[in-house]
Amino acid sequence: MTRSRAQDPNVCGVTAAIAVIDGKWKTSLLWLLESGPHRPGELRRRLAGLSEKVLTQALREMEQDGLVHREVHDVLPPKTVYSLTAFGRDLAKALDALAEWGHRRLDRLRVSEAAS
Amino acid sequence: MTRSRAQDPNVCGVTAAIAVIDGKWKTSLLWLLESGPHRPGELRRRLAGLSEKVLTQALREMEQDGLVHREVHDVLPPKTVYSLTAFGRDLAKALDALAEWGHRRLDRLRVSEAAS
DNA sequence: CAGCATCCTCTACGATACTG
């Protein structure tokens, strides 16, 4: 997704929501964190291709947006745990309807490619 | 939104849905078309900053994705009308939950900026 | 191991000029 979306008054809520899940990895992170707290290392292992820089950046933005809680244990080696806030969990739930529609789309694609 | 999102199996449906509304203007177009068929000129007038090229490109993609129907009247001056398909209307409905969450976020932002 | 800084690439989007 491209960062700066239309701020048209017509789209109101949708735009505000998408602004927050915008970026290549945020929906995936939301999904993973929905199943419980995770450490950065785990997240990277699960998401092949996600660089250290981009992960941190995404998590920081999600933290600022109130979706994610960051818990730093001041030990050696460093340990940080990320988890979803209630607000973040609500967003994940709001995505369920979208996911359902998406599955219908995937079914369609499967059918049309089977026909070729 | 950036075009190429994660194709992680974990995100399945959500990714498939977002792929289709990805781009700066598609959600706005979906919103406008939800209220009825529109001609390209009308759409551009409503969405300030949307260039001719990008509009056509977005509509073509949405047509390919089965969200939009394109009806060409072969007259002079040219007349084309775009409308949502049933599939497209379903997507718009699926976005309702997201919109609701988005409004909650906007309320939050309003509160936090009022506090400053 | 968590995280920051730097450089580079790629592409969606914008601007402009032009056809039928």
Add this chain to the structure above:
DNA sequence: CAGTATCGTAGAGGATGCTG
């Protein structure tokens, strides 16, 4: 008026090296 073609640009995201 609908649509195409071309060029230029900003910024997200990838790669790499370095710190505590």
